[in-house]
């Protein structure tokens with residue numbers, strides 16, 4: 001059995017080639033598009049933003065503010081186009097955000113919370129940095145995929161395969177942690193292997209795996225309101 005890397009170890013290695021899309025990231029994108037309200041005039045925090053590839057620029061979207069926070073500096077700096085406007089980013093931990101209270105009315109936490117064991121600390125921080133009426137969208141590697149033995153795996157730039165430490169959290173765990181700080185679960189999506197992501201399997205020569213995995217929930221997406 002391969003030893004898992006901590007998130008910090010893993011994303012330092014993964015940063016240079018992280019931005020390649022895969023079935024999990026493609027399903028995350030579909031879910032977040034469905035759960036996110038219009039961006040205009042909002043203040044957005046992308047918590048665990050990685051390379052900031054999802055972080056919209058205020059000038060393109062009408063956002064008043066967009067801030068990304070990630071644990072791994074190498075992710076924040078990866079693939080930075082020097083000609084593009086610099087996003088506002090901070091190195092930090094979602095359990096203890098380096099941000100003032102009552103600033104944001106929209107939070108994304110995309111495929112990051114599963115790297116954290118103590119999700120109560122994360123929801124406490126989301127409640128602290130948001131304003132009343134805020135929307136918080138959280139996605140995670142689906143606990144059912146974890147139960148079936150699937151792991152979060154990547155190949156580094158040298159082609160070596162690694163597994164990243166991941167803590168499966170059930171919907172009830174999220175809901176309990178969120179309710180404890182006044183957040184209410186409003187919507188939930190389960191995104192499974194199917195036609196939306198078939199091309200990733202076909203292009204990788206993994207048609208048989210596609211057939212085997214069809215219907216397997218890969219991404220859990222939740223929307224909370226404060």
Ligand SMILES: C[S@@+](CC[C@H](N)C(=O)[O-])C[C@H]1O[C@@H](n2cnc3c(N)ncnc32)[C@H](O)[C@@H]1O
Pocket residue numbers: 007008011028047048049050051052053054069070071072075092093094095109110111112115116
């Ligand atoms: C799968 S990547 C997702 C990145 C980005 N949200 C996206 O969708 O492209 C997970 C990210 O979570 C970050 N992360 C893991 N644990 C974290 C923590 N405790 N605080 C902040 N970021 C964390 C990792 O460094 C990594 O960049």
